[in-house]
Amino acid sequence: MGSESRGERHHGLKPYAEGKVKCRSKFKVWMIRMTTTVLLWTCVLQLTALGHTWVPRVWNGRPSCSSPSDVPIQGQQSTSAIVKKFVHSPKRIYNNNGYLMVSCNGGLNQMRAAICDMVAVARYLNVTLIVPELDKSSFWSDPSEFQDIFDVDHFITSLRDEVWILKELPPRLKWRVEKGSVYTMPPVSWSDISYYENQILSLIKKHKIVHFTKTDTRLANNALPLEIQKLRCRVNFAALKFTSQIEELGRRVIRILHQNGPFLVLHLRYEMDMLAFSGCTHGCTNEEAEELTRMRYAYPWWKEKVIDSVVKRKDGLCPLTPEETALVLRALDIDHRIQVYIAAGEIYGGERRMRALSEAFPNLVRKETLLGSSDLQYFQNHSSQMAALDYMVSLASDIFVPTYDGNMAKVVEGHRRFLGFKKTITLDRKVLVDLIDQYTNGTLAWEDFSSSIKAAHATRLGRPARRVTIPDRPKEEDYFYANPHECLREAW
Ligand SMILES: *[C@@H]1O[C@H](CO)[C@@H](O)[C@H](O)[C@H]1NC(C)=O
Numbered sequence: 001m002g003s004e005s006r007g008e009r010h011h012g013l014k015p016y017a018e019g020k021v022k023c024r025s026k027f028k029v030w031m032i033r034m035t036t037t038v039l040l041w042t043c044v045l046q047l048t049a050l051g052h053t054w055v056p057r058v059w060n061g062r063p064s065c066s067s068p069s070d071v072p073i074q075g076q077q078s079t080s081a082i083v084k085k086f087v088h089s090p091k092r093i094y095n096n097n098g099y100l101m102v103s104c105n106g107g108l109n110q111m112r113a114a115i116c117d118m119v120a121v122a123r124y125l126n127v128t129l130i131v132p133e134l135d136k137s138s139f140w141s142d143p144s145e146f147q148d149i150f151d152v153d154h155f156i157t158s159l160r161d162e163v164w165i166l167k168e169l170p171p172r173l174k175w176r177v178e179k180g181s182v183y184t185m186p187p188v189s190w191s192d193i194s195y196y197e198n199q200i201l202s203l204i205k206k207h208k209i210v211h212f213t214k215t216d217t218r219l220a221n222n223a224l225p226l227e228i229q230k231l232r233c234r235v236n237f238a239a240l241k242f243t244s245q246i247e248e249l250g251r252r253v254i255r256i257l258h259q260n261g262p263f264l265v266l267h268l269r270y271e272m273d274m275l276a277f278s279g280c281t282h283g284c285t286n287e288e289a290e291e292l293t294r295m296r297y298a299y300p301w302w303k304e305k306v307i308d309s310v311v312k313r314k315d316g317l318c319p320l321t322p323e324e325t326a327l328v329l330r331a332l333d334i335d336h337r338i339q340v341y342i343a344a345g346e347i348y349g350g351e352r353r354m355r356a357l358s359e360a361f362p363n364l365v366r367k368e369t370l371l372g373s374s375d376l377q378y379f380q381n382h383s384s385q386m387a388a389l390d391y392m393v394s395l396a397s398d399i400f401v402p403t404y405d406g407n408m409a410k411v412v413e414g415h416r417r418f419l420g421f422k423k424t425i426t427l428d429r430k431v432l433v434d435l436i437d438q439y440t441n442g443t444l445a446w447e448d449f450s451s452s453i454k455a456a457h458a459t460r461l462g463r464p465a466r467r468v469t470i471p472d473r474p475k476e477e478d479y480f481y482a483n484p485h486e487c488l489r490e491a492w
């Protein structure tokens with residue numbers, strides 16, 4: 001259990017209401033626990049605000065201002081400098097138009113991007129954002145709250161010069177949530193900021209509180225003011241910091257890996273849920289294929305039921321199998337001695353399916369082999385926390401290779417660009433499966449196979465580039481968080 005690529009898990013959503021009931025009682029406990037903290041923080045902030053009037057404009061200056069050295073590199077260096085900078089920014093003064101509550105849906109990285117979007121929306125509507133609620137009803141039912149994954153106080157204080165964020169609604173408004181009389185809606189996907197200004201703002205003004213029940217891809221990738229794009233980056237790269245518990249463990253894993261030399265993180269998205277919902281059964285036994293199909297039919301929210309695995313794979317829409325991955329990494333001339341860290345949950349088919357990969361790359365490691373079981377005990381049943389750990393290791397790696405373009409793959413790719421265009425190999429699966437099939441049926445010699453693969457990926461290494469924009473076809477555009485070029489050092 002414990003996979004990181006909750007990315008695709010929007011397909012794994014139960015109706016919102018179910019999760020809501022479960023978390024209401026938890027919310028109360030959380031409320032009590034947090035009240036003390038809120039009080040303490042308020043005092044601290046009042047005091048620090050008095051002592052500091054200087055405003056660092058790290059993020060609000062010129063387009064090329066956000067240099068990687070200004071922000072914490074998760075898992076690599078101390079973040080205290082940046083924390084200080086933001087904590088000392090004075091709170092932005094604005095006329096509060098109301099309150100925005102959001103329930104994020106999907107896996108950790110889909111939610112991460114959504115949190116950045118929602119901060120930007122709240123900022124531009126001059127509303128107060130309530131700390132986002134995380135999805136507890138997706139495939140792996142992780143019960144983690146925001147503050148179990150992210151440093152919530154850092155999140156709030158580091159953004160105080162942009163937008164007000166509260167851990168909960170003010171007491172005078174809370175009864176509305178308890179009575180279920182809050183205006184609730186999913187915003188329209190891929191909207192630009194004018195949708196929020198023209199339609200959502202009036203709703204918030206009218207109802208005082210609006211609750212978004214979905215948050216995935218609700219803000220367009222492109223055609224947004226530069227300030228919004230930069231705010232999305234600021235949230236992603238500076239305001240969202242994992243809890244110290246996760247950071248410490250992540251740093252430990254990274255230290256162990258560094259001691260043993262360079263390492264490649266392989267986001268091997270070959271987990272049961274992925275295969276069941278995608279219908280990709282290449283390389284599986286008949287029994288396995290049947291099991292996966294049964295599973296897909298059993299989940300009502302995996303709507304696509306009849307899938308032709310062969311066609312889908314040929315179209316490049318299946319995650320690479322572990323065997324295919326081994327071939328590709330070898331063809332790319334990846335040193336067979338490099339440590340390969342598997343950032344994933346349980347690989348479907350287990351040892352048997354991993355054999356080709358571990359033969360080609362004997363230094364195969366996972367968090368479970370690097371850490372003692374007692375270290376991971378607490379994380380074990382919290383897939384999002386495991387995912388956070390893998391996220392940190394992925395950022396720190398020398399090479400990052402995802403076998404499928406889910407949300408983790410994309411968000412990590414963008415974050416690595418931000419950290420100085422660290423090498424990320426984004427595989428062209430459509431080209432690859434064709435070459436692999438030619439090689440395995442003997443039509444293509446190894447040398448030709450290898451040079452074709454290298455040629456096909458020469459421009460897919462996470463280097464500076466502009467996002468592809470396709471007006472009117474938002475689903476096909478490059479994803480903002482995979483390449484937030486507005487925020488990268490190379491000015492465009
Ligand atoms: C938000 O507040 C700023 C001043 O801080 C103001 O210029 C802007 O018009 C306000 N926008 C909305 C949507 O209320």
Ligand SMILES: *[C@@H]1O[C@H](CO)[C@@H](O)[C@H](O)[C@H]1NC(C)=O
Pocket residue numbers: 377378380381
């Ligand atoms: C995790 O969950 C499994 C099954 O739900 C349970 O048996 C196990 O004790 C849990 N482990 C921890 C550390 O909570």
Ligand SMILES: *[C@@H]1O[C@H](CO)[C@@H](O)[C@H](O)[C@H]1NC(C)=O
Pocket residue numbers: 434437438441443
């Ligand atoms: C080998 O595989 C390729 C790609 O699928 C296919 O086009 C070709 O016809 C196959 N050749 C043989 C001899 O099976």
